[in-house]
Amino acid sequence: MRYGNQSPTFETVGSYHHSAGGRLCDVFETWGTTFYPCQRRELTLFMARDADNRFASRTICISKPRQNGKSFSARKYAITMAAKGKHVLFSAHNGSTVRKMFKFIADECEQTPDLARRVKSIYRAAGTEGIYFVNGGCIEFQTRTNSGARGETYDVIVIDEAQELTYDQLDAIKPTTLASESGDPQMIYLGTPPNEKCSGDVFADYHEAAHAGKAGSMWWMEWSVDDVPDLTDRSAALELAYSTNPALGYRIREDVMLDAIDSYVMKPDSFAREYLGRWNPSLRVADFLVTQMAWHNTQTATAPSNVSKLAYGVRFTTDGRSVSLAAAVTHADGCHVEYIRTEPTVAGVSWLVDWIVARKGRAAAVAIDGKADATDLGQQLIAAGMPKGAVMVARTSDAISADAMLVNAVNDGTLTHLEDPALAESALGATRRPIGKDGGYGFGGECPERLDACALALWAARTTKRDPRRRGRIG
Numbered sequence: 001m002r003y004g005n006q007s008p009t010f011e012t013v014g015s016y017h018h019s020a021g022g023r024l025c026d027v028f029e030t031w032g033t034t035f036y037p038c039q040r041r042e043l044t045l046f047m048a049r050d051a052d053n054r055f056a057s058r059t060i061c062i063s064k065p066r067q068n069g070k071s072f073s074a075r076k077y078a079i080t081m082a083a084k085g086k087h088v089l090f091s092a093h094n095g096s097t098v099r100k101m102f103k104f105i106a107d108e109c110e111q112t113p114d115l116a117r118r119v120k121s122i123y124r125a126a127g128t129e130g131i132y133f134v135n136g137g138c139i140e141f142q143t144r145t146n147s148g149a150r151g152e153t154y155d156v157i158v159i160d161e162a163q164e165l166t167y168d169q170l171d172a173i174k175p176t177t178l179a180s181e182s183g184d185p186q187m188i189y190l191g192t193p194p195n196e197k198c199s200g201d202v203f204a205d206y207h208e209a210a211h212a213g214k215a216g217s218m219w220w221m222e223w224s225v226d227d228v229p230d231l232t233d234r235s236a237a238l239e240l241a242y243s244t245n246p247a248l249g250y251r252i253r254e255d256v257m258l259d260a261i262d263s264y265v266m267k268p269d270s271f272a273r274e275y276l277g278r279w280n281p282s283l284r285v286a287d288f289l290v291t292q293m294a295w296h297n298t299q300t301a302t303a304p305s306n307v308s309k310l311a312y313g314v315r316f317t318t319d320g321r322s323v324s325l326a327a328a329v330t331h332a333d334g335c336h337v338e339y340i341r342t343e344p345t346v347a348g349v350s351w352l353v354d355w356i357v358a359r360k361g362r363a364a365a366v367a368i369d370g371k372a373d374a375t376d377l378g379q380q381l382i383a384a385g386m387p388k389g390a391v392m393v394a395r396t397s398d399a400i401s402a403d404a405m406l407v408n409a410v411n412d413g414t415l416t417h418l419e420d421p422a423l424a425e426s427a428l429g430a431t432r433r434p435i436g437k438d439g440g441y442g443f444g445g446e447c448p449e450r451l452d453a454c455a456l457a458l459w460a461a462r463t464t465k466r467d468p469r470r471r472g473r474i475g
Contacts, residue, residue: 004068004241004248006037008221009277012210016048016056028076031112035073038246042073045219046188047080054184061162061189061206063222065277068247070190074158075105077188082137083118086155086182091173093164093200095126095143101160102129102141144169155182162191164200167292193224193279195270205293207279224277231265234258244276289407289443290427290451300416303338304331309364311464312356313402313456314377315449316370320345323370325352326453328461334414335461337406337454339423349377357384364468367402367460369394369452389466394456400440402459403452415458426450 021044025035035043048056064070078088090105092098106122109115109131123130129141140152144165157173159165174187191203210220223244229237241257242248248257257275264271272278307329316323324342328335343351356366366381368374368391378391394402409415410427417423426447433444443452 002242002249002254003036004245004250004252005223005243006041006246008038009223009225009244010211011219011221012213012215013045013219013221014057014217016045017051019044019048019056021045021047024076024080031114033076036069036246036250039069039073042221043077045221046073046077046186055186057217057219058184058186059189059218060186061191061203061210061218061220063191063193063203063207063220063224063277063279065223065245065275066192067252068223068245069251070192071101071158071160074160074188074190075101075108078139078156078158079105079109079115081156082131082133082139083115083135085133085135085137087137087153088139089152089154089157089173090139090141091144091157091159093144093161097161098129098141098143099126102131105139106131144173153181155185157185157187159187159189160191162189162200162203163194163198164191165189165202166200167202167296170202193273193277195273201292204279205291208291209293222277222279224279225272226278228268228272228278229276231261231268231271234261237261237271240276289430289432290410292428294410294413295417295424295427298410298413298416299419300336301418303418304329304333304336304416306331308332309461309464309467310362311364311457311460312359312366313453313458313460314352314356314366314368314370314374315452315456316345316368316373316377317449318370320370320373322449323349323352323373324449324453325355326450326457328454328457330461334416335409335458336416337458338418339420339426339450339454342450345373349373349380352377353380353384356381357386360386360390361468363390364466365390365392365460365464367392367394367398367456369399369402369456387466390464390468392460392464394459396435397440398459399442399452399456400435402455403442405462406451406455406458409458417454423450423454 024047025040025043042062045060050056062070078090082088090101092101109119118133120132120134131139189203194200194204206218209215223246225240225244229240231237238258245252260275273280309330311328313326314323322342322344325340326337327340328337368377374393378393381391382388429445430448430451431444432441435442
């Protein structure tokens, strides 16, 4: 009998000191459970500990093609942790998945004598499903919302259907681990590659981070192929299925897989995603320049106080109808940007001249971009008293450098920004817009000028040689 590949085709798994996962599998097997080899390893990694007996990884992600038992080991793990007195949340996108997971786990707890004697009560009411243990441990089940789980506290959170998880939902769920009684929380993400209709972004960002070598302490495992196969070659397609489906030969029959290959001959990209775990790069990379994960990770609660240089950026829209203002500072640990405001130009730009000139004693420079509008504003600033050396009218090459500088700073984690929905909208919607003649790009999208202004301010702060001799704060 032939079985599917049990080892991930790609993984970023770190080292650990010890794990009781193997012994746990042995215990479950005495109760009648059968594990695939990959599921035994997953439990081993879930329970991996460092030398201080704390989780070796607090974030573990698993991506598999559909119907490959991705939640199986996590269900056993949830039972184990609750039986040890931990508070566990099992979360999914769809209510039907939540109810199915609850039934699987509740049935096992009730039908296994060694577990049944540990259970205090089981709540079955829709929306409040939960299994509560005598020792205070519990497993609660929840369909995800933007406000769900707020006010609760959990030690372990299992995110099923992780490809549907949004950052708003993560913001509601993840902080519930902050004050866990164990002081050693963990989150496990289980998902499949998203399709074009998927609204989630967290799992896709984690996937990109893992493949870019920027996963940090996160462990990522996936079974996938890189390319869309030729399904007219059934033998080659079947080999790919065996390499990416650990359940093949167990719960998935070979003849059923061959039937799927024949059914998707005209839609090989869909087959590659659903049956071979392929992550379609066009769904994520496309023209977007800033990922949700990178932007989320660079947000800060306070602006830096120890500032080296302060500069402003001004960006007129292509049609000249509005103008955006932003600020940037450099400091010993990197840089910081803030979007300030956008105004229509029909009312003039005297407010902008007054605002910048009032801060000429603190600002090292102001960078302006926007064709004829930029030159005119530069002249008005100088006439109003702004030092000539502080006014930088950006050329095309300067604008290209500024945008690339900001994107690199975000991705490198050396830039910070405050929570600002208007700036976030601009940053996360920024696309690659070709400009110049040598492959350069600028920001496109619905409202790129806000981010452009920040990029210009950052470029000015980093490149100007002027020093106003006084340190300044943004604003």
